[in-house]
Amino acid sequence: MKSESNLEKVLSAGHFAFTGELGPPRGTNAEEVRKKAAFLKGNVDAVNITDNQTAVVRMSSWAASLILIQEGLEPNFQMVCRDRNRLAMQSDILGASAHGIKNMLCLSGDHQSFGDHPMAKSVFDIDSIQLIGMVKQMRDEGTFLSGNKLDEPPKMFIGAAANPFAEPYEWRALRLAKKIAAGADFVQTQCIYNMDRFREFMKRAVDMGLTEKCYILAGVTPLKSVGMAKYMAGSVPGMDVPDELIERVKGAGKGKAAEEGIKIAVEQIQEFKEMEGVAGVHLMAIEWEHRVPEIAKMAGVLPRPVV
Amino acid sequence: MIVAKRKPFDEIKDFLKDYKKVLTAGCGTCVAVCLAGGEKEVSVLNAELDMARRLDNKPIELGAITIERQCDREYLEALDSMVEGYDAVLSLACGAGIQFLAERYPEKPVFPGVDTTFIGVNQDVGWYEERCRSCSSCVLGMTAGICPVTMCAKGLYNGPCGGTNKGSCEISKDQPCAWYMIYERLSKQNRLDNILKITPVQDWQNQKPRTVIQPGYKTSENSAEK
Known part of the structure; x- marks a missing residue:
C-alpha cells in the first residue's frame, strides 16, 4: 500500500470506486462543510475538496479536508499549480499528510482570469505533471524536490x-x-457527456496498457437544467x-429537467461499471450534494465497501 | 524588439506638475520602431504637454532630444551637457533606458513616459505581439519554435492542459493554445517524441537581476556573472 487510504484500499481490492466532491465555502462557515x-x-x-476552483477564493482545500476528517469522511485534497510555488506546495503536502490526509489530486488550475481576482499574479512554478512527480518523490524517495531528505515521507495516494x-x-x-509515468496512481476524468468519445478514449487507454498501471475514475x-447543459x-x-443530450434534458419538460439529468447520470454510471478499464466513478454533483444519496x-453503488 | 506603449497622458502630466523646464528624451532603437518613444513621439508628446500646461496657466519649457540608444553609455554622453539645464527628464525609452538615464544623473528626477510591455514581433504597422519572456533557458528547440513560457497562459512545460478549447486557450477564443500549436507543428515534423518525455521542473534563472558577460570579455573585475 502506498498510502493506506480508503480509496486506495477500495480500488486495490478490486471494488468499483465511487468518489464525490465538495466545494469549500466562501468564508469561514465550517457548518456548511459539515452539512x-x-x-x-x-x-x-x-x-x-476543490482548491479555489474556477480561481475564486474559498476556504483552503487542506483546511476543508480536515473538517471532513473530523466528520469521519476521507478527503481527496486537491492542489492546483496556480497559487503556490514549490516551497508552499511541499509544506502544505507535509502538513496535510501530518493531519491524516492520504489522497491528493494534482491539477494545473483554472486561469486566474476566470475568477474573482482576475488581475492576480499566478505562480505556475511547476506544472501538474511536475507536481505529480514531486509528490511521488516525496513519498517514495523521502526527499524534497531539492533532493534533501525529509523527516517521515507523506504517504499520499496520488491522483491526476x-x-x-x-x-x-x-x-x-x-x-x-x-501523468502515469510521472507517478499518478489514479485519475479522475473531466465530466463526461460524449459517451462515444469517452469509449474511444478508454479503448486507447486500455490498448496502451495504461489501465494496468493506474485506476481511471x-x-x-x-445536468440540473437545460440552462446548465x-x-x-x-x-x-x-x-x-x-446536442442530443441537451435535447433530451429539454424534452423532459418543465420541472423535470433535473430528474432527467439524474437519470442520464445513473445510466452513465451503469455503463461505466461494465466498461473495460474503468475502475470507478467520480461524481461531481456541483452544489447538489444533497442529491448524491x-x-x-x-446507480446501484451502495452500500460502499468497507475495506 | 522591446515593445512599449505610451503612458496615459494624465499620468505623465501629473509626474511633471511641479517642474517648469523638462527635457523629453526619446530613444532611437526599439521604442522608435514600435512607434512609442522615438523622435516623432517625443515631438507629439511635447506638443500635447505644452498645450495642456498653457490651458492650466502653468506654462512649461520643454526640450527634445532623441538619441540612438538610452541603454548604451556611448550614446548617453550626448545628453550630459543638456540635462544640466533642466529640472527633470522625461524618458520615452524602455525601462532599461530610463534606469540607465536615472543612474547617470542621480540628482535629476527622471520619469517614464512609456510602459515597457514585452519582447515581441511586428505583425503589421503599429501591431505587435509578445513572443519572449527572456527566461534564460530557451526551450524552443523542443517545442517547435513556439514558446510555452510566453504563449501558454499558464506557462506550462508539459501541456496542453485540459482547458485547451478547439485550438484556443481557455482564457479566450481569440488566444491560440500554444501547446495545441506545438503539438500540431511537432506532429507534422514527426517530432512528437519531444513532448512525450516529461519535462522536469525548471531552474528559474529570472528570479534575480541577471548579468551576462560574453566569453572573451571576462576580466578579473567583471567575472562575478550572476
Missing part, C-alpha cells in the same frame, strides 16, 4: 485529472500516459456536451 459532508457520508469512498475531450484528441491518451456531473456546452473550455442508490 454538505453529511450527504456524502457512507455514499462515497472519498470526497474531492484527465480530459478525454479536448483537442487534439490523439494527445489526450498520450498526456494521460505522461470516470467523471460524472448530472447549454452553459456546459458553450462556456466551459474542454467540455463536450452533444439518491444518485448512488439508483
Whole structure:
C-alpha cells in the first residue's frame, strides 16, 4: 500500500470506486462543510475538496479536508499549480499528510482570469505533471524536490485529472500516459457527456496498457437544467456536451429537467461499471450534494465497501 | 524588439506638475520602431504637454532630444551637457533606458513616459505581439519554435492542459493554445517524441537581476556573472 487510504484500499481490492466532491465555502462557515459532508457520508469512498476552483477564493482545500476528517469522511485534497510555488506546495503536502490526509489530486488550475481576482499574479512554478512527480518523490524517495531528505515521507495516494475531450484528441491518451509515468496512481476524468468519445478514449487507454498501471475514475456531473447543459456546452473550455443530450434534458419538460439529468447520470454510471478499464466513478454533483444519496442508490453503488 | 506603449497622458502630466523646464528624451532603437518613444513621439508628446500646461496657466519649457540608444553609455554622453539645464527628464525609452538615464544623473528626477510591455514581433504597422519572456533557458528547440513560457497562459512545460478549447486557450477564443500549436507543428515534423518525455521542473534563472558577460570579455573585475 502506498498510502493506506480508503480509496486506495477500495480500488486495490478490486471494488468499483465511487468518489464525490465538495466545494469549500466562501468564508469561514465550517457548518456548511459539515452539512454538505453529511450527504456524502457512507455514499462515497472519498470526497474531492476543490482548491479555489474556477480561481475564486474559498476556504483552503487542506483546511476543508480536515473538517471532513473530523466528520469521519476521507478527503481527496486537491492542489492546483496556480497559487503556490514549490516551497508552499511541499509544506502544505507535509502538513496535510501530518493531519491524516492520504489522497491528493494534482491539477494545473483554472486561469486566474476566470475568477474573482482576475488581475492576480499566478505562480505556475511547476506544472501538474511536475507536481505529480514531486509528490511521488516525496513519498517514495523521502526527499524534497531539492533532493534533501525529509523527516517521515507523506504517504499520499496520488491522483491526476484527465480530459478525454479536448483537442487534439490523439494527445489526450498520450498526456494521460505522461501523468502515469510521472507517478499518478489514479485519475479522475473531466465530466463526461460524449459517451462515444469517452469509449474511444478508454479503448486507447486500455490498448496502451495504461489501465494496468493506474485506476481511471470516470467523471460524472448530472445536468440540473437545460440552462446548465447549454452553459456546459458553450462556456466551459474542454467540455463536450452533444446536442442530443441537451435535447433530451429539454424534452423532459418543465420541472423535470433535473430528474432527467439524474437519470442520464445513473445510466452513465451503469455503463461505466461494465466498461473495460474503468475502475470507478467520480461524481461531481456541483452544489447538489444533497442529491448524491439518491444518485448512488439508483446507480446501484451502495452500500460502499468497507475495506 | 522591446515593445512599449505610451503612458496615459494624465499620468505623465501629473509626474511633471511641479517642474517648469523638462527635457523629453526619446530613444532611437526599439521604442522608435514600435512607434512609442522615438523622435516623432517625443515631438507629439511635447506638443500635447505644452498645450495642456498653457490651458492650466502653468506654462512649461520643454526640450527634445532623441538619441540612438538610452541603454548604451556611448550614446548617453550626448545628453550630459543638456540635462544640466533642466529640472527633470522625461524618458520615452524602455525601462532599461530610463534606469540607465536615472543612474547617470542621480540628482535629476527622471520619469517614464512609456510602459515597457514585452519582447515581441511586428505583425503589421503599429501591431505587435509578445513572443519572449527572456527566461534564460530557451526551450524552443523542443517545442517547435513556439514558446510555452510566453504563449501558454499558464506557462506550462508539459501541456496542453485540459482547458485547451478547439485550438484556443481557455482564457479566450481569440488566444491560440500554444501547446495545441506545438503539438500540431511537432506532429507534422514527426517530432512528437519531444513532448512525450516529461519535462522536469525548471531552474528559474529570472528570479534575480541577471548579468551576462560574453566569453572573451571576462576580466578579473567583471567575472562575478550572476
